[in-house]
Amino acid sequence: MTATIQQTEFRDAMSRLGAAVNVITTDGPAGRHGLTASAVCSVTDSPPTLLVCVNRSAGAHAHLTENGVLCVNVLSGRHRDLSGLFGKSGLGVADRFAAGSWRVLETGAPVLEDASVSLDCRIVRTETIGTHSVFFCEVAALAMGSDPEALIYFNRAYHHLQPAATAAACCPSS
Amino acid sequence: MTATIQQTEFRDAMSRLGAAVNVITTDGPAGRHGLTASAVCSVTDSPPTLLVCVNRSAGAHAHLTENGVLCVNVLSGRHRDLSGLFGKSGLGVADRFAAGSWRVLETGAPVLEDASVSLDCRIVRTETIGTHSVFFCEVAALAMGSDPEALIYFNRAYHHLQPAATAAACCPSS
Numbered sequence: 001m002t003a004t005i006q007q008t009e010f011r012d013a014m015s016r017l018g019a020a021v022n023v024i025t026t027d028g029p030a031g032r033h034g035l036t037a038s039a040v041c042s043v044t045d046s047p048p049t050l051l052v053c054v055n056r057s058a059g060a061h062a063h064l065t066e067n068g069v070l071c072v073n074v075l076s077g078r079h080r081d082l083s084g085l086f087g088k089s090g091l092g093v094a095d096r097f098a099a100g101s102w103r104v105l106e107t108g109a110p111v112l113e114d115a116s117v118s119l120d121c122r123i124v125r126t127e128t129i130g131t132h133s134v135f136f137c138e139v140a141a142l143a144m145g146s147d148p149e150a151l152i153y154f155n156r157a158y159h160h161l162q163p164a165a166t167a168a169a170c171c172p173s174s
Numbered sequence: 175m176t177a178t179i180q181q182t183e184f185r186d187a188m189s190r191l192g193a194a195v196n197v198i199t200t201d202g203p204a205g206r207h208g209l210t211a212s213a214v215c216s217v218t219d220s221p222p223t224l225l226v227c228v229n230r231s232a233g234a235h236a237h238l239t240e241n242g243v244l245c246v247n248v249l250s251g252r253h254r255d256l257s258g259l260f261g262k263s264g265l266g267v268a269d270r271f272a273a274g275s276w277r278v279l280e281t282g283a284p285v286l287e288d289a290s291v292s293l294d295c296r297i298v299r300t301e302t303i304g305t306h307s308v309f310f311c312e313v314a315a316l317a318m319g320s321d322p323e324a325l326i327y328f329n330r331a332y333h334h335l336q337p338a339a340t341a342a343a344c345c346p347s348s
Contacts, residue, residue: 005313010222013316016291017216017248018324018335020192039215042191043227044304048184051227051308053217074191117190127301129310130218134225136303139179142187148329150192155322155337161192163329 018154021075023086024052025102025110026060028067032110033060034096036087038153040072048139050119053132059089061133068123069107070137073115076149077160082112083151106141116150118143192328195249197260198226199276199284200234202241206284207234208270210261212327214246222313224293227306233263235307242297243281244311247289250323251334256286257325280315290324292317 019038026033039053052072054061064070075083085096101113105120112118121137128134150161193212200207213227224246228235238244249257259270275287279294286292295311302308324335 005222005316007219007222009316010219010313013291013293013313013318014216014219014224016318016322016324017196017214018192018194018326019215020328022191039217040191041193041213041215041225041227042188043213043308044229044306045181045184045188046304048179048181049303050188051215051225051303053215053225055218117187119187125303129223129225129299130220132218134217134308139184139187142179142183144187144190148190150190150326150328152192152324152326152328152335154194154324154326154335157337159335161326161328161333163331 015156016154018152018159021083021151021153021158023073023075023082023112024054024060024070025073026064026067026070027108027110028069030063030066032097033063033093034086034110035060036083043136049124050121050137050139052135052137054135055132057131064123064135065126065133069109070121070123070135071107071109071111072119072121073112074117075151076114076116076145076147077151078114079151080158105143111143114145115143116145116148189330190328192326192333195257195325195327195332197247197249197256197286198228198234198244199247200238200241200244201282201284202243204237204240206271207237207267208260208284209234210257217310223298224295224311224313226309226311228309229306231305238297238309239300239307243283244295244297244309245281245283245285246293246295247286248291249325250288250290250319250321251325252288253325254332279317285317288319289317290319290322
């Protein structure tokens with residue numbers, strides 16, 4: 001007999017799995033769209049492949065599927081507002097993109113100018129798992145930002161990581 | 175013409191995708207085993223499902239596949255040494271487990287006593303992507319630790335997150 005895990009219990013547990021915050025963008029025949037996502041991870045480096053989990057009810061889902069390309073823009077500490085905009089349901093696509101500066105690399109998906117790193121990808125395989133699609137993506141091009149900062153979502157709050165040890169960054173010796 | 179992304183370039187890029195550090199354990203017909211992994215993410219809450227990416231050449235891979243169960247033990251700041259032991263190639267299984275205290279919940283996979291949270295899972299689907307297996311896992315039981323701390327691997331270094339804002343935790347007003 002298996003214990004049943006409630007959705008709220010699972011969400012509380014998952015709030016303890018800290019994760020990078022990313023803006024996932026796409027463009028192509030279905031038009032431009034984007035959303036904030038933290039369910040992104042590296043899969044293999046041969047060939048360079050990552051995965052992105054997206055709720056099938058998300059406004060951007062059909063665009064991702066039809067365009068077949070996406071860019072994972074890994075956010076820095078300065079991007080909290082951008083994260084909020086791309087995670088705000090009901091906010092129009094133009095209003096989301098107005099808050100950032102964008103260019104393109106290989107696939108045509110929007111690349112955030114000052115991201116910590118941007119990975120421009122082609123979706124090579126999609127698996128449906130309950131309410132979500134898991135997009136497996138091969139990296140076609142990438143752009144590294146100048147600073148390796150991170151915006152981490154953990155315990156239902158944003159945390160800003162910098163390359164130096166946190167304590168040192170906070171409290172320089174004088 | 176697609177630009178070719180080199181493995182080293184991809185790894186450098188992925189070092190900017192901060193992620194929680196977890197010890198993945200298993201037990202069953204194939205015996206006990208475990209490894210450190212950061213490629214873990216939530217997939218859907220209906221039913222509660224997460225995924226874990228594991229290199230098929232990892233010592234624990236066959237055990238995971240044959241046992242069909244695993245526990246994701248999300249680490250806290252105090253677990254840096256444990257992370258190192260479960261990530262050390264060539265170190266025997268007994269030596270890895272000797273450094274922690276373990277119990278079982280539903281599936282029999284080892285549950286770390288003082289993890290930030292432990293998710294005890296059954297593997298319900300496996301996809302092969304190049305060098306790696308992606309295990310989709312339904313959560314059968316979970317255990318929340320007392321403290322929502324996090325151990326994050328980012329920019330090839332460990333970072334310790336606590337619930338309070340980092341600066342406040344570092345520099346209390348006096």
